[in-house]
Amino acid sequence: MTTSNSASGPYAQRIEAAKRRLRDGAGDAIVLFPSNNLLYTTGFDESPGERHLFLVIPADGDPVFFAPALYETQLREETTVADLRTWTDSDDPADRLRTLLAELDLRDGHLLVDDEMWALFTQDLREAAPEATFGLASEVLADLxxxxxxxxxxxxxxxxxxxDAVVDDLRALGDDAIGMSETALAEYVEDRLEAHxxxxxxxxxxxxxGPNGAKPHYHHGETEIQPGEPVVLDFGTRVDGYPSDQTRTLVFGDEPDDTVREVHDLVREAQHAGVDAVEPGVTAADVDRAAREVIEDAGYGDEFIHRTGHGVGLDVHEEPFIVAGNDRDLxxxxxxxxxxxxxxxxxFGVRIEDLVVVTEDGCERLNTTDRGWKTAGPN
Structure with missing residues (x-):
């Protein structure tokens, strides 16, 4: 990620916001592990490993990295966290952790642990703080x-x-996509994502x-693209750690039959209705209902078998979930x-997907490419 790591930058601000919520009664500290929560609060991007690496954010006082010594230079260069407590491979990290939690007066506190922390490290935390109670870091961080x-x-x-640029590339393929395998077309998509x-x-x-498009979470295989057959294409990439997620259902070669046209038009209408419903103060369930009613009224309600949407951020699936029963205001x-x-x-299946941002008076579509099925020109 390329955002500022200065003391007044977004990471320091996010830590301060988390501390305010702790002081408001959420808990005594947050304990993070290599994950998107750690990336969000510090900008430090690391995969989980066998060594103990935690960020402790206490309600009062400065955040502390508890980390293997081999990470010290990285952490000092890449984060704003000044207090680093390192241990070497000759140390017992569990014993060092116990000492740190005692120093921070957290051995009997309420600790909010990273939702993705491995069981091994969670168990070591419990042993280091035997009188503590535990919750999940998402109780504070999800809302931020x-x-x-x-x-x-x-x-x-x-x-x-x-x-969007890759959708344009896919449309430009036209008849050249006929006979390609799904896997070959997926590889083309991934190559173009990098190229752009x-x-x-x-x-x-x-x-x-074709029939594989009726499986919402199908990936790809050796089935070949046939003329006049709808192809569901759902893909995304990352920029500075943040993802895109877009779906278009395209038809290559011949024109589709009337049923495909009817269903595609209906899904496009439902997607427009869902986007049109987005504004501050409506609920996530309201957006789901706006899209779903279009499909139900046309008699295809039983064939719309998933929620209308999901939040997107550092995780591709996160809050808010656009689903019936979710009364959270946007x-x-x-x-x-x-x-x-x-x-x-x-x-066959048809899905059309854009990401939207809720604005002060409505929403902004992040994806702007045409939502029709044609692979040559607008429709």
Missing amino acids: RVRKDEAELDAMRRAADVA GGSGVSFATIVGA EPGMVFSVEPGIYLPDE
């Missing part, structure tokens, strides 16, 4: 992460631009041709997908 700041939105707009400035993929690319800065679909088993 759900509203994106300008640095996050800038990264997500750029990631969406990359996905993306960093890897944000999730496993989906290319579902707020400016929230980012989520609107992706209704209709799935006809053994025949």
Whole structure:
């Protein structure tokens, strides 16, 4: 990520916001592990490993990194956290952790532990703080992460631009896609994501041709693209750690039959209705209902078999979830997908997905490419 690591930068501000929520009664400290929560609060991006590496954010006092000594230079250069407590491979990290928690007066506190922390390290925390009670870091951080700041939105707009450019590339393929395998087309998508400035993929690319498109979480295989057959293409990349997530259902070669046209038009109408419903103060369930009613009224309600959308941030699936029963009010800065679909088993599927940002008076679509099925020109 490229945002500032200064003491007044976004990471320091996020830590301070977390501490305020702790002081408001959420707990005595947050204990993070290599994860997107750690990335969000410090900018430090590391995969979990066998060594104990924690960030302790107490309600009062400065945050502390508890880390292997081999990370010290990295942490000092890449984060604003000044208090580093390091241990070497000749130390007993569990014993050092016990000493640190005692020093911070947390051995009998209420600790909010990273939701993704491995059981091994959670157990060591419990043994180091035997009188403590435990909750999840998401009790504080999820509500902070759900509203994106300008640095996050800038990264997500750029990631969406990359996905849009690849949709244009796919349309330009036209008849050249006929006979390609789903896997070959997925590899083409991933190559173009990199070519347009993306960093890897944000999730496993989906290319579902014909009947495979009726499986919402199908990935891809050796099925060949056939003329006139709908192909569900769901993909994304990352820019500065933040993802894009876009779905288009395209038809290569011949024109589709009337049923495909009907279903595609219906899904496009439902997607528009869902996006049109987005504004501050409406609920996540309201958006789901706006999209779902279009499909139900046309008699395909039983074929729309998933929620209308999900929040997107450092995690591709996070709050808010756009689903019936979620009465959370939408707020400016929230980012989520609107992706209704209709799935006809053994025949075909259609899904259309864009990411939107809730604004002060409505929403901004992050994806702007045409949502029709044609692979040559607008429709």
